[in-house]
Amino acid sequence: MTSDTQPSECFVYITLPGQTSPVTAGRFELTSNRSGVALGRFVYGKRYLNNPDAVEFDPVELKLAARTYETTALKGVFGALRDAGPDYWGRRVIERNAGKAPLGEMDYLLHSPDDRAGALGFGLSQTPTAPRRRFNQTLDLEKLQKIADAIVADEELPTDAATGQIEELMLIGTSMGGARPKTVVEDHDGLWLAKFNRPDDKWNHARVEHAMHLLARSCGITTAESRVVSIGGRDVLLVKRFDREKTKQGYLRARMVSGLTLLLAEDSHLARDKWSYVLLAEELRRVSAQPQADAAELFRRMCFNALISNIDDHPRNHAVIAKNREWKLSPAYDLTPSTPISLERRDLALAAGDAGRFANAENVLSQCLRFLLRRDEAEALVKEMEKSVKSTWYQVARGAGVCEADCGLISGAFAYPGFASERSKSE
Numbered sequence: 001m002t003s004d005t006q007p008s009e010c011f012v013y014i015t016l017p018g019q020t021s022p023v024t025a026g027r028f029e030l031t032s033n034r035s036g037v038a039l040g041r042f043v044y045g046k047r048y049l050n051n052p053d054a055v056e057f058d059p060v061e062l063k064l065a066a067r068t069y070e071t072t073a074l075k076g077v078f079g080a081l082r083d084a085g086p087d088y089w090g091r092r093v094i095e096r097n098a099g100k101a102p103l104g105e106m107d108y109l110l111h112s113p114d115d116r117a118g119a120l121g122f123g124l125s126q127t128p129t130a131p132r133r134r135f136n137q138t139l140d141l142e143k144l145q146k147i148a149d150a151i152v153a154d155e156e157l158p159t160d161a162a163t164g165q166i167e168e169l170m171l172i173g174t175s176m177g178g179a180r181p182k183t184v185v186e187d188h189d190g191l192w193l194a195k196f197n198r199p200d201d202k203w204n205h206a207r208v209e210h211a212m213h214l215l216a217r218s219c220g221i222t223t224a225e226s227r228v229v230s231i232g233g234r235d236v237l238l239v240k241r242f243d244r245e246k247t248k249q250g251y252l253r254a255r256m257v258s259g260l261t262l263l264l265a266e267d268s269h270l271a272r273d274k275w276s277y278v279l280l281a282e283e284l285r286r287v288s289a290q291p292q293a294d295a296a297e298l299f300r301r302m303c304f305n306a307l308i309s310n311i312d313d314h315p316r317n318h319a320v321i322a323k324n325r326e327w328k329l330s331p332a333y334d335l336t337p338s339t340p341i342s343l344e345r346r347d348l349a350l351a352a353g354d355a356g357r358f359a360n361a362e363n364v365l366s367q368c369l370r371f372l373l374r375r376d377e378a379e380a381l382v383k384e385m386e387k388s389v390k391s392t393w394y395q396v397a398r399g400a401g402v403c404e405a406d407c408g409l410i411s412g413a414f415a416y417p418g419f420a421s422e423r424s425k426s427e
Helices: 079-083 088-098 105-111 138-152 161-170 205-218 277-287 291-307 361-365 375-399 404-413 422-426
Strands: 009-014 023-032 038-044 068-071 120-123 182-187 190-196 226-231 234-240 244-247 250-253 255-258 319-322
Touching: 009 105, 023 105, 079 120, 079 255, 088 105, 105 120, 138 182, 138 190, 138 226, 138 234, 190 205, 190 244, 205 226, 205 234, 205 375, 205 404, 277 291, 291 361, 291 375, 361 375, 375 404
Parallel strands: none
Antiparallel strands: 009 023, 009 120, 023 038, 038 068, 182 190, 190 234, 226 234, 244 250, 255 319
């Protein structure tokens, strides 16, 4: 719901496949219904619908059609639009930048930077503004780390012009998923999401997450490209933007929507009845141009998350992308281990099978047919991945620069005793 001082509608832009500049695609209105519940309406523009290159925003909720779409979910913001908006960290930076005035959902969309995730953009002008070409360079990382630390600690920032510019540029990357401090930086290869360590981290998250990317690849999983750089004695994880491709004319953009949008689910632990790998596999099979391969890939990721005790595998940490017209599963990202106390049972964020969220081999296998895998195929995959994670995680972590002490802290995350099925325990 918006107040009289806040905008109630905006134009939605899209950068079409093969293009580097946006076009106006439609109009989004956010009001409230008679019960006071936030109500969102979206309509594609006639000119856009007549464009032979026009593409849908997402494959589920906002298909290309001459009609008015309505929703009361997600505070009235359609999933595809919410995916292009700021995440928790992004909202925090935007609130610092906007001052004390209370912000509504429309404000967050309009305040977030042009370089948001995916191919969408928002504005009050019917004609989209030129895409922003200015990015932090990797050499700015030390300054950016200090700004991120200050925002995390809710400290006052210096008022000098240089700091103000850096804080403004910190807005770039506010919609790239997750609650960790981050921004987007550029080098000769293109754009990278820079994820900073926090002073209160239990271990070096930058190196540990990079190690998980490497470990996942060794298990046959496609992950986002990543590397760690050290600046001013601090490590920063750089994750390559897989929704951007650098060209001489600018950046090509891929459409991107989260698993949350595919599932038509709410972004709340109180409404997690649709949070399910099995349901996500069903949706993926419907929308993907390569359903067999993507369903099997999702199965591997579900198993891997169980094997590393990743309890943060919520629907927004899965996505589909479309560089052209066709949709497919995006590379894996946000792979982080945790160390729950229990050795008998650990749960994923999404339901994995007949036993719900239980991160157990038998539960992972229970619905394998829904992932287009025969039982024997799925069993072989699980057995292979369990052996690989158990035997190589330490070597991979040390090779990625994770120190001995941190390896000790995360050691309990991998292939915990409760993961193995009764069948595998007896072998």
